[in-house]
Amino acid sequence: MFDPVEKLKEFVRHASVSTDPTAKAGMAGARDFIAGLLAEIGFKVEVVATALHPVILAERAAPAGCPHVIIYGHYDVQPADPLNLWSSPAFEPEVRDGRIYGRGTADNKGPLLTHVTAVARLLAERPDLPLRITFMIEGEEEMGSPSFPKFLNDYRDRLKQADLVLLSDTGSPDADQIVITCGLRGLVLSEVRVTGPRTDLHSGLHGGVLRNPIQAVAELCASLHSPDGRVNIPGFYDDVLEVEQWERDELKRLGGDEEAYRKFLGIPAFHPTAGYTPFECTRYLPTLEFNGIGGGYQGEGSKTVIPSKAFVKISCRLVANQDPVKIRALLHKTIAERMPKDVTFEIIEQHNAVPYVVVPPDRPNTPADQRPALAATFRAADRAIAEVFGKAPIYLREGGSVPIIADIKRELGLDSVMIGLFLPEDNLHAPDESFHLGVMEKGIRASMRILADLADGK
Amino acid sequence: MFDPVEKLKEFVRHASVSTDPTAKAGMAGARDFIAGLLAEIGFKVEVVATALHPVILAERAAPAGCPHVIIYGHYDVQPADPLNLWSSPAFEPEVRDGRIYGRGTADNKGPLLTHVTAVARLLAERPDLPLRITFMIEGEEEMGSPSFPKFLNDYRDRLKQADLVLLSDTGSPDADQIVITCGLRGLVLSEVRVTGPRTDLHSGLHGGVLRNPIQAVAELCASLHSPDGRVNIPGFYDDVLEVEQWERDELKRLGGDEEAYRKFLGIPAFHPTAGYTPFECTRYLPTLEFNGIGGGYQGEGSKTVIPSKAFVKISCRLVANQDPVKIRALLHKTIAERMPKDVTFEIIEQHNAVPYVVVPPDRPNTPADQRPALAATFRAADRAIAEVFGKAPIYLREGGSVPIIADIKRELGLDSVMIGLFLPEDNLHAPDESFHLGVMEKGIRASMRILADLADGK
Numbered sequence: 001m002f003d004p005v006e007k008l009k010e011f012v013r014h015a016s017v018s019t020d021p022t023a024k025a026g027m028a029g030a031r032d033f034i035a036g037l038l039a040e041i042g043f044k045v046e047v048v049a050t051a052l053h054p055v056i057l058a059e060r061a062a063p064a065g066c067p068h069v070i071i072y073g074h075y076d077v078q079p080a081d082p083l084n085l086w087s088s089p090a091f092e093p094e095v096r097d098g099r100i101y102g103r104g105t106a107d108n109k110g111p112l113l114t115h116v117t118a119v120a121r122l123l124a125e126r127p128d129l130p131l132r133i134t135f136m137i138e139g140e141e142e143m144g145s146p147s148f149p150k151f152l153n154d155y156r157d158r159l160k161q162a163d164l165v166l167l168s169d170t171g172s173p174d175a176d177q178i179v180i181t182c183g184l185r186g187l188v189l190s191e192v193r194v195t196g197p198r199t200d201l202h203s204g205l206h207g208g209v210l211r212n213p214i215q216a217v218a219e220l221c222a223s224l225h226s227p228d229g230r231v232n233i234p235g236f237y238d239d240v241l242e243v244e245q246w247e248r249d250e251l252k253r254l255g256g257d258e259e260a261y262r263k264f265l266g267i268p269a270f271h272p273t274a275g276y277t278p279f280e281c282t283r284y285l286p287t288l289e290f291n292g293i294g295g296g297y298q299g300e301g302s303k304t305v306i307p308s309k310a311f312v313k314i315s316c317r318l319v320a321n322q323d324p325v326k327i328r329a330l331l332h333k334t335i336a337e338r339m340p341k342d343v344t345f346e347i348i349e350q351h352n353a354v355p356y357v358v359v360p361p362d363r364p365n366t367p368a369d370q371r372p373a374l375a376a377t378f379r380a381a382d383r384a385i386a387e388v389f390g391k392a393p394i395y396l397r398e399g400g401s402v403p404i405i406a407d408i409k410r411e412l413g414l415d416s417v418m419i420g421l422f423l424p425e426d427n428l429h430a431p432d433e434s435f436h437l438g439v440m441e442k443g444i445r446a447s448m449r450i451l452a453d454l455a456d457g458k
Numbered sequence: 459m460f461d462p463v464e465k466l467k468e469f470v471r472h473a474s475v476s477t478d479p480t481a482k483a484g485m486a487g488a489r490d491f492i493a494g495l496l497a498e499i500g501f502k503v504e505v506v507a508t509a510l511h512p513v514i515l516a517e518r519a520a521p522a523g524c525p526h527v528i529i530y531g532h533y534d535v536q537p538a539d540p541l542n543l544w545s546s547p548a549f550e551p552e553v554r555d556g557r558i559y560g561r562g563t564a565d566n567k568g569p570l571l572t573h574v575t576a577v578a579r580l581l582a583e584r585p586d587l588p589l590r591i592t593f594m595i596e597g598e599e600e601m602g603s604p605s606f607p608k609f610l611n612d613y614r615d616r617l618k619q620a621d622l623v624l625l626s627d628t629g630s631p632d633a634d635q636i637v638i639t640c641g642l643r644g645l646v647l648s649e650v651r652v653t654g655p656r657t658d659l660h661s662g663l664h665g666g667v668l669r670n671p672i673q674a675v676a677e678l679c680a681s682l683h684s685p686d687g688r689v690n691i692p693g694f695y696d697d698v699l700e701v702e703q704w705e706r707d708e709l710k711r712l713g714g715d716e717e718a719y720r721k722f723l724g725i726p727a728f729h730p731t732a733g734y735t736p737f738e739c740t741r742y743l744p745t746l747e748f749n750g751i752g753g754g755y756q757g758e759g760s761k762t763v764i765p766s767k768a769f770v771k772i773s774c775r776l777v778a779n780q781d782p783v784k785i786r787a788l789l790h791k792t793i794a795e796r797m798p799k800d801v802t803f804e805i806i807e808q809h810n811a812v813p814y815v816v817v818p819p820d821r822p823n824t825p826a827d828q829r830p831a832l833a834a835t836f837r838a839a840d841r842a843i844a845e846v847f848g849k850a851p852i853y854l855r856e857g858g859s860v861p862i863i864a865d866i867k868r869e870l871g872l873d874s875v876m877i878g879l880f881l882p883e884d885n886l887h888a889p890d891e892s893f894h895l896g897v898m899e900k901g902i903r904a905s906m907r908i909l910a911d912l913a914d915g916k
Contacts, residue, residue, distance in 0.1 A: 185662060187662075187762070189760045189762070191760070196725060197723045197724050197725055198723065198724025198725075199724070201723070202858065203745070203747045203749060203773055203775065204643060204645070204775055204856075204857045204858030204859055205740065205856075205857050205858055206723065206740055206857070207740065207745040207747050207773075207775050207857060208687075208730070208731065208739035208740050208743050208744075208745040208775070208857070209723075209728055209729070209730055209736040209737075209739045209740050210723060210725050210728055210729050211725075211729040212747055212748050214679065214748035214750075214751045214770070215679065215680075215683060215748055217676070217751070218675070218676040218677075218678075218679035218680045218748070218751070218770075219676075219679075219680040220676075221672065221673065221676035221677075221680070222673075222676045222677040222679070222680035222681075223680075225673060229666075265655045265656065265659070265664065265667075265668060266655050266656025266657070267654060267655055267656075267668050267669075267800060267801070268799060268800055268801065268802060269799060269800040270667055270668055270800065271667070271668050271669040271798070271800045272666070272667055273666065278667040279667075281666035281667045282663065282664055282665065282666050282667050285666050286666075287661070287665040287666040289661045289665050289670055289762075289764055290670050290672035290673055290676070290753075290754065291661060291754050291755050291760065291761060291762060291763050291764070291765070292672075292753065292754035292755035292756055292761070292763075292765070293672045293675070293676070293751055293752065293753050293754060293768065294751065294752050294753075294756045295748075295750065295751050295752075296748065296749050296750035296751060296771070297749050297750035297771060298750055298752045301808055302647045302649070302749065302771060302773065302808040303749060303750070303771075304645070304647070304747075304749060304773050305749050305750075306747055306749070307749070307750070310751065312672070312676075313754070313755060313760060313761075315661055315665075315760065315762050317661065317662055317665050317666070340729070341726060341727055342725060342726055342727040342728065342729045343725070343726065344726060350759055350760040398662075398663075399662045399663050399664065399665060399666070400660065400662030400663055401662055401762075
């Protein structure tokens with residue numbers, strides 16, 4: 001049986017930066033590495049071409065009627081620059097103090113190899129394990145997975161036979177306390193561009209006679225929140241499900257020091273939605289944020305101009321059961337209604353709308369509408385994590401959006417069990433990225449138990 | 459007697475771009491040219507060093523008790539780029555169709571030479587003219603006259619003996635209709651910088667818990683106007699003098715087509731202050747404008763960030779009798795009161811406050827508090843312009859701010875008579891700048907009559 005740490009070093013040495021067109025050798029090397037490893041442990045491996053970086057699809061057959069789990073991961077990594085801030089070279093992995101350092105160790109090569117190793121060990125122990133396993137490993141996650149929806153669509157008939165997706169590409173608060181992410185916020189992105197006069201104007205000669213497009217943008221933005229922190233778009237909250245008591249209870253188990261969080265953010269005071277704690281706001285409520293605003297003179301000092309144009313970039317994070325298409329329509333309708341008639345404007349949709357995701361974990365008082373295998377996996381994960389890590393997992397929704405989870409739900413109808421294996425100090429997307437080897441070894445053991453229990457119908 | 463057009467060609471050939479450090483020869487050449495010409499016609503010329511470009515001070519003595527006029531002009535010009543948009547080279551002046559083309563022909567070498575030629579002709583006819591004349595010609599006007607206040611202060615004792623300042627560095631609507639500018643708006647510039655979190659944040663992980671600095675800036679900006687177009691700062695209008703009927707009447711004489719102006723601006727509709735026409739708004743009312751706004755992601759597409767910082771640049775144009783120091787204090791107080799406590803902010807003053815200027819022309823129903831020579835000059839100008847151009851001048855306030863006029867009033871206590879000699883089609887600050895030779899010749903004759911009448915006490 002291979003040593004997972006040595007295998008991880010080998011994996012990390014391939015500089016698989018998907019956004020870097022000069023990193024072709026690294027991408028191919030990482031792909032060949034993981035494809036070879038899966039073939040070595042008995043999987044039938046296909047390398048599926050896409051418009052850019054291929055997806056690896058590896059299957060272990062099992063008798064009809066066995067449960068079927070898809071394990072998701074990605075073999076691409078973030079760029080490593082600024083290189084001079086690394087303590088050891090980004091693509092020459094090094095173990096120090098119980099951690100392995102290198103780009104991609106935590107995101108996502110280490111967590112992916114955790115599951116690959118678990119599968120390898122389990123199959124070595126039980127070659128006839130009654131479990132169908134499919135590895136689905138993409139190479140474009142760090143660029144927003146542009147080819148992934150088409151891949152899912154192309155392979156829908158095969159993949160939708162599965163019972164669930166298991167993955168570890170989320171985080172946990174510390175090495176003892178694992179979080180299972182059971183919800184992600186959706187996302188709608190729009191840009192509003194306002195035009196006033198046809199050209200920039202002298203603010204002395206023409207000031208006072210027309211509405212400045214900056215004023216129009218500012219008045220629009222100011223209208224989009226109420227003083228209590230809520231989003232001021234009629235109908236915005238209509239479909240929002242109230243957070244359930246068990247979710248508030250889980251969040252209390254996580255703990256969290258509000259004052260420490262405030263200091264981390266560096267703000268004088270929070271501005272939460274009335275009736276919710278700051279930690280509840282980021283996980284359970286929808287938002288409308290301004291991601292960028294611009295217009296007129298941006299340089300040092302002053303220029304007495306009335307600009308021709310101004311813009312604002314808006315994003316909304318959505319929660320269950322907000323439909324992103326409906327919310328986008330409400331946003332655009334509100335903008336159109338509130339825009340004064342003395343300027344012109346256009347609204348640019350910046351991205352496909354990403355729906356919220358809620359994975360119903362098998363908890364008391366939650367609807368048990370998931371497939372039996374999904375419910376079984378949650379029970380198995382709860383047991384395995386409690387035993388191996390010493391504490392039961394916490395089930396939380398996250399504030400971010402992971403489009404592939406929504407893609408998988410939409411294209412395949414499958415829910416995802418997201419077991420967090422990276423930690424806040426792992427420096428994802430930053431210099432000195434590392435992965436905690438204790439978490440890796442415990443993760444292997446927990447994954448083995450989960451998969452074994454799933455096979456055994458426990 | 460010299461030919462003013464040939465002299466203007468000579469003047470324009472010196473590329474006196476004050477903001478261009480490589481244009482030293484052009485600056486020196488233009489300075490030497492005008493100093494030499496004034497010496498040639500009998501003036502005692504001093505070249506007064508400043509921190510950057512010297513001021514030319516040229517005096518013609520006259521017996522004690524004579525009226526004393528200062529004629530202001532500037533020998534520096536705007537940069538000429540983009541050079542490829544000029545029909546003939548910017549610094550190789552050329553006469554075509556009754557106009558002389560070249561950088562600085564209209565701003566300000568042509569209008570300045572109009573008065574120099576008038577003085578030369580008048581003194582040739584009447585060597586003993588009982589009029590004290592001082593030319594005061596600076597070289598930093600196109601860079602905002604940074605050295606000029608100190609020069610005025612240094613020479614205050616000599617210059618404040620004068621009765622008035624005469625200049626032509628403003629515009630008129632067409633070659634037959636001269637405007638005498640009798641008011642300029644003041645100017646206050648500030649920048650507000652708002653900081654939210656200490657660094658840019660992921661809008662998914664942290665969205666909903668804090669006030670985005672773009673939101674804070676937008677809410678501030680949106681609060682600064684009322685729906686009726688007025689500035690919403692308590693006390694802002696307290697000292698504003700209502701525009702007098704004779705001023706509204708003068709503006710009607712100017713005419714002006716609102717629909718043509720709207721099309722020129724390229725806006726769907728005006729947004730004037732309630733109760734005023736668009737043309738009245740730009741000349742007679744104060745404003746608050748946003749000259750620039752920025753924060754967060756400015757590029758193409760989207761980036762789901764909550765920015766750490768956002769800013770807005772604000773300018774106010776002021777009218778009689780608004781004190782710029784008081785208005786600035788009101789603006790800053792209002793900003794501080796309205797800024798929410800969950801962000802931090804600073805206010806940066808971008809410029810010294812420029813006061814409004816009102817020159818009381820000798821019109822019916824206006825206070826006659828000017829010195830007798832000023833009143834006489836207005837009467838003389840009215841007569842001379844009516845006779846030479848065929849129409850009486852129109853007396854108007856302008857929307858812009860000319861700091862040197864306020865500087866002269868503050869430092870010397872002198873009012874300025876501003877006779878507009880450039881036309882809308884002269885392309886100031888743009889390629890193919892030109893000056894109308896008919897206006898120049900009529901301007902010379904009008905200036906001669908004004909100066910003669912002033913000398914003769916008519």
